[in-house]
Amino acid sequence: MSTPNELTKTAGAFDIRNVIGALLGIFGIILALVGIIGFTPDEAARTGGIDANLWTGIGLILTAAVFFIWARMRPIRIVDEDAGE
Amino acid sequence: MDDIRLDAQWIDYLLIAIYFVFVLGIGWFAKRGISSSIEFLLSGRSLPAWVTALAFVSANLGAVEIMGMSATGAQYGMPTMHYFWIGAVPAMLFLGVVMMPFYYGSKVRSVPEFMRRRFGTGAHLVNALSFAIAQILIAGVNLFLLGTIVNRLLGWPLWLALVVAAAIVLSYITLGGLTAAIYNEVLQFFVIVAALLPLTIIGLNRVGGWDGLVERVSNDGMLGAEQLSSWPGEQLSGFSNPVLSVIGIVFGLGFVLSFGYWTTNFVEVQRAMASKSINAARLTPILGAFPKMLIPFIVVVPGMIAAVLVTQLTQFKQISMTVDEATAQAQTGVTYNDALLLLMREVLPNGLLGIAIAGLLAAFMAGMAANISAFNTVFSYDLWQQYVVKDREDDYYLKVGRYATVGACVVAIFTALIAGNFSNLMDYLQTLFGFFNAPLFATFILGMFWKRMTATAGWVGLVGGTLSAVAVFILSETGVFDLPGQGAAFLAASTAFVVDIVLSVIVTYQTTPKPAAELRGLVYSETPKADFADANEPTPPIWKRPVPVAGVALVLVIILNVTFG
Numbered sequence: 001m002s003t004p005n006e007l008t009k010t011a012g013a014f015d016i017r018n019v020i021g022a023l024l025g026i027f028g029i030i031l032a033l034v035g036i037i038g039f040t041p042d043e044a045a046r047t048g049g050i051d052a053n054l055w056t057g058i059g060l061i062l063t064a065a066v067f068f069i070w071a072r073m074r075p076i077r078i079v080d081e082d083a084g085e
Numbered sequence: 086m087d088d089i090r091l092d093a094q095w096i097d098y099l100l101i102a103i104y105f106v107f108v109l110g111i112g113w114f115a116k117r118g119i120s121s122s123i124e125f126l127l128s129g130r131s132l133p134a135w136v137t138a139l140a141f142v143s144a145n146l147g148a149v150e151i152m153g154m155s156a157t158g159a160q161y162g163m164p165t166m167h168y169f170w171i172g173a174v175p176a177m178l179f180l181g182v183v184m185m186p187f188y189y190g191s192k193v194r195s196v197p198e199f200m201r202r203r204f205g206t207g208a209h210l211v212n213a214l215s216f217a218i219a220q221i222l223i224a225g226v227n228l229f230l231l232g233t234i235v236n237r238l239l240g241w242p243l244w245l246a247l248v249v250a251a252a253i254v255l256s257y258i259t260l261g262g263l264t265a266a267i268y269n270e271v272l273q274f275f276v277i278v279a280a281l282l283p284l285t286i287i288g289l290n291r292v293g294g295w296d297g298l299v300e301r302v303s304n305d306g307m308l309g310a311e312q313l314s315s316w317p318g319e320q321l322s323g324f325s326n327p328v329l330s331v332i333g334i335v336f337g338l339g340f341v342l343s344f345g346y347w348t349t350n351f352v353e354v355q356r357a358m359a360s361k362s363i364n365a366a367r368l369t370p371i372l373g374a375f376p377k378m379l380i381p382f383i384v385v386v387p388g389m390i391a392a393v394l395v396t397q398l399t400q401f402k403q404i405s406m407t408v409d410e411a412t413a414q415a416q417t418g419v420t421y422n423d424a425l426l427l428l429m430r431e432v433l434p435n436g437l438l439g440i441a442i443a444g445l446l447a448a449f450m451a452g453m454a455a456n457i458s459a460f461n462t463v464f465s466y467d468l469w470q471q472y473v474v475k476d477r478e479d480d481y482y483l484k485v486g487r488y489a490t491v492g493a494c495v496v497a498i499f500t501a502l503i504a505g506n507f508s509n510l511m512d513y514l515q516t517l518f519g520f521f522n523a524p525l526f527a528t529f530i531l532g533m534f535w536k537r538m539t540a541t542a543g544w545v546g547l548v549g550g551t552l553s554a555v556a557v558f559i560l561s562e563t564g565v566f567d568l569p570g571q572g573a574a575f576l577a578a579s580t581a582f583v584v585d586i587v588l589s590v591i592v593t594y595q596t597t598p599k600p601a602a603e604l605r606g607l608v609y610s611e612t613p614k615a616d617f618a619d620a621n622e623p624t625p626p627i628w629k630r631p632v633p634v635a636g637v638a639l640v641l642v643i644i645l646n647v648t649f650g
Contacts, residue, residue: 016136016268016271016272019107019110019111019268019272020271020272020275022107023103023104023107023272023275023276024275024279026103027100027103027276027279027440030096030099030100030103030436031436031437031440034096034435034436035436038435038436043434043435046287046431046432046433046434047287047290047291047432047433047434048287048290048291048432049290050287050290052283052287052433052434052437053434053436053437055283056279056283056437056440059279059283060279063275063279
């Protein structure tokens with residue numbers, strides 16, 4: 001996202017916000033699927049009737065989205081010292 | 086102890102495995118940025134404030150904290166909140182507002198190095214050695230707790246759990262240094278919240294919401310409604326008089342113990358030193374205060390829920406109130422420390438259970454990783470470079486840092502094995518190292534604001550203060566006087582603090598102070614205001630300035646104290 005004449009580069013995939021987003025996103029998708037496919041009466045008894053996996057999954061997916069959007073809106077710019085020499 | 090085998094399924098193992106791929110991946114990626122010792126040991130001072138703030142909180146959100154605080158929550162209820170609202174937040178704000186400019190502005194690379202610049206090698210050696218030894222020891226204790234949990238949850242043999250956990254921590258820190266440790270701490274923070282927040286909500290749902298919890302706790306036939314308000318907290322402080330209890334908590338826990346811990350402990354301060362500017366360094370503990378004051382709601386509250394929801398734990402509590410804890414444990418097979426695990430087993434479905442186990446393993450490893458990453462910095466810069474091999478090129482010290490990490494992990498495995506066999510010994514040693522904190526705070530704060538204070542006063546105060554704390558501790562252990570609960574620890578720390586100040590003042594007037602020119606950046610009156618601000622950077626907007634943000638945090642913590650008082 002940096003233009004060639006700037007002495008900066010973006011952190012890209014290793015921006016920690018993308019890493020957090022990726023992990024929480026994967027967790028969220030898996031949990032949501034488990035919640036949709038495997039919600040059993042036994043689980044309902046444990047949680048008091050909530051499909052906990054599904055709701056946590058949705059929450060995690062939304063949180064992941066926030067991190068991706070944040071990283072996209074405000075990329076980290078690192079001053080590239082090599083380019084200046 | 087009995088097994089609390091959680092019924093983990095393949096889906097849980099899958100989630101745990103994914104998490105560990107990320108943990109190791111971070112170490113591998115962080116490796117690309119490392120070409121000097123300062124990048125390895127201090128992340129090249131480049132991280133934004135929100136990252137270091139979350140790492141600051143996570144470095145302390147280890148095994149002892151999560152299991153211990155939910156255990157105390159199960160036992161005493163809301164008074165446990167003091168460990169966060171009184172025992173952490175004010176000291177964190179003080180660190181950011183008052184002390185961080187000295188640490189960051191003087192460009193020292195560690196807390197002991199500040200000690201050396203201000204007071205010379207006497208105080209430095211005391212501080213650096215005691216810190217390095219304490220870190221290895223605590224890393225071993227953290228590792229042992231991790232091994233025990235893996236052993237009890239998943240049934241792995243203890244030695245295997247120890248070696249695997251140490252190998253994982255070792256590989257990501259040797260590869261990625263402090264950056265890997267910090268990034269993993271930030272990731273760990275979110276995994277822990279992702280595990281504990283649903284646990285709390287589902288737990289509350291099972292007991293009939295907040296009102297249901299209040300009703301059940303007030304009618305538990307034991308401590309009852311006393312557990313629902315944080316003040317005056319007589320059960321926690323061990324003082325039966327409510328006024329003494331409040332004084333004990335505010336001064337003992339809130340002032341002497343917590344200021345000593347939060348403001349001089351390099352494990353914490355190192356996270357702030359890794360940030361990119363003096364403003365970000367000051368914001369690190371201040372921004373960290375916000376999650377810190379909310380964490381007890383997902384740590385202490387689950388403990389309280391477990392105590393009324395899980396039959397085994399309720400029985401344990403009843404027997405330990407009427408007879409004693411040992412009998413209760415023998416009859417029920419659980420202790421308060423199992424509160425969180427018992428609640429997880431009771432309410433979490435498979436899937437969420439995997440995330441919860443990953444979160445707990447993460448917390449245990451992060452605790453150890455924080456100790457190791459602080460240890461290798463102090464070892465490389467403060468012990469090796471200062472006293473053993475001086476004046477070598479930087480590559481050499483980068484290597485020393487990596488070898489120190491390997492050495493520390495190996496020693497930690499052995500410490501963990503010792504901890505398994507002599508648990509009381511480890512408790513005593515941990516208490517002992519705790520005694521270094523109170524006099525350290527006294528020496529630092531005096532040294533930062535009193536330019537006359539001399540080098541000799543620095544180390545005499547430290548040694549004298551620590552010894553007096555040890556003396557108080559021994560007297561109370563041998564029964565010369567009897568203080569219940571946390572009373573003895575509060576008294577030991579307070580004595581150490583006072584003795585340190587008195588000795589420092591007396592010795593200072595008998596010895597010659599350092600010339601004022603050498604104190605720039607180290608003592609308040611000798612440092613130009615400009616040294617405490619970032620050069621070449623515009624004044625940040627008000628919501629990014631340390632003092633106003635700290636003010637908001639202070640108001641919030643007061644509101645919390647009033648609401649749940």
